[in-house]
Amino acid sequence: MGRLLVILLLPFSWLYAGVMAVRNWLYDRGWKKSEAFAVPLLGVGNLRVGGTGKTPHVIWLVEELLRQGHRPAILSRGYGRQTTGPRLAGPADSAATVGDEPWQYFGHFAGQAVAVAVAEKRGLGVRLLVETHPEITIIVLDDAYQHRAVRPTLNVLLTEYARPFYEDFVLPAGRLRESRSGARRADVVIVTKCPVGLTETAREVIRQRIGRYSRAAVPVLFSGYDYGAPQALVTLPETNGNEVMPGASPLPTPGPALLLTGIAQSGPLREYLDSQGYDLRYHAHFADHHVFQPTDFVALRQHWQPGWPIFTTEKDATRLQAAELRPALAGLSIYTIPVRVAFLGTGAAALRQMLPGKRAIAP
Known part of the structure; x- marks a missing residue:
């Protein structure tokens, strides 16, 4: 965004920031209710x-909680889903019914007894989880930093290394949902996607x-990404049609490749693929959260040649599983690139010590 445009939009940003400041003040004073629960809530947001x-x-965080002996659950809003109200994710669901990120969580933790739920009103989602899964010992709230109707036990604030909140402005002049002073609610700040x-x-x-914006002595940790080996999405014939799902396939070799993404920031993935020797001919x-349509793959096919890998993210793969996309994807060599967090220095150990209800780790 150009500097002149930012200046022109600043009055609107001040107005929006003022509205959010009043809302936060009402919560801080207790005039708007912020509900606490017996089960610890771990909020993750930005x-x-x-x-x-x-x-x-x-x-x-969920993998670490499992390692410590917790029975964690995940609660998200379920952005972009075609359903409303509190809903538990189940095998019959999809990215369309619970949202792409919750569906990714459900698939990632399949077989590990991690309940996943979605709810616009997080309090209703917490109640649904504890009523249906009384064994839950902690709930991770995904993207709930501004959802102050529930009170996290630990509030984790993420900010991107290349676009830190302290250099940004409130919407529409910038990309912040509230003013920088919102960082005072954080119990720990993690600077993400660091080199x-x-x-x-x-x-x-x-x-x-x-x-300058957080509370005194709040830890600031730093994390980067570890990328795993490409995982193939293959088309398997079944009696009821074809299903796109992870499968075994020879790993692609460096050379010409394509990239398919519907995420907010694809730059780090592009940089990683470049570093691995892939020549991205088309992105x-x-x-x-783009809802893929069959027509989206017309241009992709025009730039693709047999044998060239098409890389995408695990999050995008949840939406590529839609039944109506199967004919459009037939024959394409699509691979996901797993992304995992890697903390710099002693960041992982520091965060482990902050987790609510930490239990002894079995040898």
Whole structure:
């Protein structure tokens, strides 16, 4: 966004920020109800609209909670789903019924007894989870930093290294959902998508800048991404048609490739593929949470040649499983790139110590 346009939009940003400030003040004063629950709630969110890495951080947290002996659950709004109200994810669901990120969680933790639910009103979602799964010991709230009707036990704020909240403006001049002062609600701040070689000197500068807005002594941690080996999506014939699902296939070799994404920030994935020797000849880039249509793959096929891999994200793959897309995907060599969080320095150990109700780790 150009500097002149930012200046022109700033009055509207101030107005929006003022409305959000009044809302937060009412919650802080107790005039708007913020509900606490007996089960600990671990909130994960951001100040910025999209693209800070919430999904891989939620997965890291849930995997860690499982390792510590917890029975965790995940609660999300279910953005972009075609249903409303509180809903437990089940085998008959899809990205269309629960949202792409919750459906990704459901698939990732299949067989590990991690309940996944969606609800616009998080309080109703918490009640649904504890009533249907009384064994739950902690609930991870995905993207609920501004949903103040529930009170997290631990509030985790994510901010992207390349686009930190302290350099951004409130909508529409920038991408913040509320003013920078919202960082005061965080119990820990994680700077995401950091380069591996980020020096301690550079980290300290970032800590100081975040410290202008966060509470005193709130830890600031740093994380990057680890990318796994490509996982093939294959088309398997069945009596009721074809189903797109993960499967075994020879790994693609460096060379010409295509990229298909419907996420907020695809830059880190592009950089990773470049570093692995892939020559991206075409990038079919769509908006975050894009609902793929068969026509979306016409241009992709025009740029594709047999033998060229088409890379996508695990989140996008949840939406590629829609039945109406099967004919359009037939024959294409599509691979997902698993993304996992890797903390810099002692960040992982520090975050483990902050988790509510931490239990002894079995040897």
